[in-house]
Amino acid sequence: MxxxxxxxxxxxxxxxxxxxxxxxxxxxxxxxxxxxxxxxxxxxxxxxxxxxxxxxxxxxxxxxxxxxxxxxxxxxxxxxxxxxxxxxxxxxxxxxxxxxxxxxxxxxxxxxxxxxxxxxxxxxxxxxxxxxxxxxxxxxxxxxxxxxxxxxxxxxxxxxxxxxxxxxxxxxxxxxxxxxxxxxxxxxxxFDTRVLDLLGNVPKDIDASFVGGVSRHHGKAIPVLEYVAENTPIQFFGYGAKTLPRGSPIRKRHNGEVWGLDMYRALARSKVTLNRHINVAENNANNMRLYEATGVGSLLITDRKDNLGDIFEVGKEVVAYSSQEEAAELVRYYLAHPDEARGIAQAGQARTLRDHTxxxxxxxxxxxxxxxxxxxxx
CATH class of the missing domain: 3.40.50 (Rossmann fold)
Structure with a gap:
């Protein structure tokens, strides 16, 4: 063809x-x-x-x-x-x-x-x-x-x-x-494995991250992200921060836009990374971050969705939260238990490199x- x-x-x-x-x-x-x-x-x-x-x-x-x-x-x-x-x-x-x-x-x-x-x-x-x-x-x-x-x-x-x-x-x-x-x-x-070749070895010098946009399509996510920002050491990367109120805790931790390989590098640098789907996803897991984060070997903490278990084994390959409080608790827990976090991240990467390339x-x-x-x- x-x-x-x-x-x-x-x-x-x-x-x-x-x-x-x-x-x-x-x-x-x-x-x-x-x-x-x-x-x-x-x-x-x-x-x-x-x-x-x-x-x-x-x-x-x-x-x-x-x-x-x-x-x-x-x-x-x-x-x-x-x-x-x-x-x-x-x-x-x-x-x-x-x-x-x-x-x-x-x-x-x-x-x-x-x-x-x-x-x-x-x-x-x-x-x-x-x-x-x-x-x-x-x-x-x-x-x-x-x-x-x-x-x-x-x-x-x-x-x-x-x-x-x-x-x-x-x-x-x-x-x-x-x-x-x-x-x-x-x-x-x-996820495309060529990204790993382009990145090379990346030190994990960011404890926790959120990499992505904050816009009107992410409206329901903002309160979750702000709560996590107030209760964990999470850092933010992406676009749209200037659309938030000046007092937003996201803006205080925001590191600017990252595109392409710089986006992947921010994920790869992260020991754990938080994911949140846009509103139109409704109760289905689908977004690129699921595969990008696991593909580069970071522990993915994502919002719980009906079909998430069809993509990854929850608790063994990725971790899921159902509330802003649980999201912050999971970030703190896995930062305090790095060996456990590393094991789930490695299992998530292996699943992506096997089934989701x-x-x-x-x-x-x-x-x-x-x-x-x-x-x-x-």
Missing amino acids: RIAILDTYYAKFLKAHYARNKGLKKQDSSAQRASLLAAAFGTSDFYSRHLNGMGHEALDLIANCVPLQDSWARENDVSFNPLLLKLPHRTFRLPVIGRHLAAMPGLMEVALAQVRAFKPDVLYCQDLSFFPGDVLRDLKKDVKLVVGQIACPLPPQSFLDGYDLILTSFPHFVERLKATGIASEYFKIG YKRRMEELVPVLERHLAAQGA
């Missing part, structure tokens, strides 16, 4: 990456893409690398990176308006595809040109809010199967309607998506894509 994997990256990460790598935006698109993927942000090349290793042909498209897309468009003689390229694609309204796509070249139009140039059997979108449904339906003239993957709040139905299949790590989303007439299947995320996930994904391609008559 030929698979185009389209993703979007956080704007703050892109800004920080180009600021750190002076002159990168002047390099060709291949060099820029390689640099971005080497940073191990999000799912990076964790899908394409293993798909290519299995004999398929997969290409990563970072659709909202302006310098990268600008370079690719120039290299491939794609006509575009540079001013519109720098505008968010969601500012465009495209009720009539042909006229508006011709009149408003920008990030979305460059991405469409990339997809058509690659001629994939499968377009695999990691951001369901990038292409409107009518654009996807038009793109099906050139693509046999359009697949989306989601682990965040659903976009409007008009963005979902163009998908042939949507995979999700939220078990509760599957039937909801099917009810709209879109095929959907449960598909867990994971992206190599394993791609071995699970390929038959799903082949089955749905066959159903499309491809």
